[in-house]
Amino acid sequence: MVLAVVFGGGAAHGAYQAGVWSVLGPRLVPAFVIGSSIGAINAAATVHMAPQQLAHWWQSLTSLKTRGPIFARRNFVPLLEQMLRSPKRDQRAVLAVTTRLPDLRAHVTRIDGLSVADAREWLLASSAMPGIFTPIDRHGTSFVDGGVVNDLPVDIARDIGADFVVAISGTGIGRIGSDHGDVYLKPSQPLPRLFNFRPAAIAEMMALGKKDAEMTLRHMTFSLPRS
Template identity: 30%
Template structure:
């Protein structure tokens, strides 16, 4: 069970949430998913994201126009994962080179002041538990969520040492539900990106797909790079196609069930 930095009692009204998984440049697929969601007239008030999903989700939750998010994602230099300078602490890599991208994909507001409810998911390095970052400054939360162990230095928030959320929850459905979502559209990218064993991951996804409160979207990203922006236009299109088809099928199913 993941723990929130701020757990508050009380009920929330039923809302649709979006859970965006991680995967480097493959996270560009989330832009296509958002476009399809808009076209289907689905109103989102809750966004949860892990790693690249947190970057795109934060931009949307902060109120950036979808066209602006699309352009920023296309312009982002995803290759920085492979060429950052060593950090003096931990002997790892400094995430400072990603700050410009983070600023362009959501800026530095307080999470609780954003137009839509948002949470970035990180992992407590000491306990290996997922941490839902749903309040405080956006920048540190995003840096924690993308802090891939062995690539970026851990981020300190409060008394926690935080790293990439994919260690605990690469598909942050629980975080979306924590924010109040009673139906969650979950976007899963490549299983190779996930830190959990493939068999365990496959079993978990199979279980999710039988639940009535979760719709799992899996874009076809075969052969596309998660470290280069060269494939980003195709990745965005793949996200759009997968979401469009999944939402159409879901609507048909709902009509037949009515």
């Protein structure tokens, strides 16, 4: 069985996903992970960090000077590069979804075999929310946030070959399809605003993610597969 984990978009709501992953991560061995926007960044992080390390990484993001999303992003890039340079914990495939311009088509890039610089640019493209961040140019083509066309790319994971999908929402503002995966985790309570990286907000979202994941496990009538 081919197991995939899908991470949705949602900016600071990625902290919720980190909370979910702290519970589910030790129980899963996916063949690949895929994400849109902040979900692509979290997907990449699962290869370089243990589940609890990802939670600590999100806590470190609260130190960013948040004078608006553009300023915060500028300070975020070094942390992203540091994560990508850290040793890999496993060799699972990591896929980032972007939106190609001008035709607004979903574009999927496997980034786990790329250089740090190339992987960084694809992750920045996947999270380049229109109207806030400028498009990212890759080889003469412009790309923006993958959530524009597919904020929870479960269907793409199926097309690639996943038999079983665990989908973790970030409640982003992009479009999602009707397929929410075989196990679908989304916030059981409203989350703070998309760009609220304040320590209290990050802690709140991670705690809710952990709680929701534990609740999901308790109510399962089957065991999670391991690829």
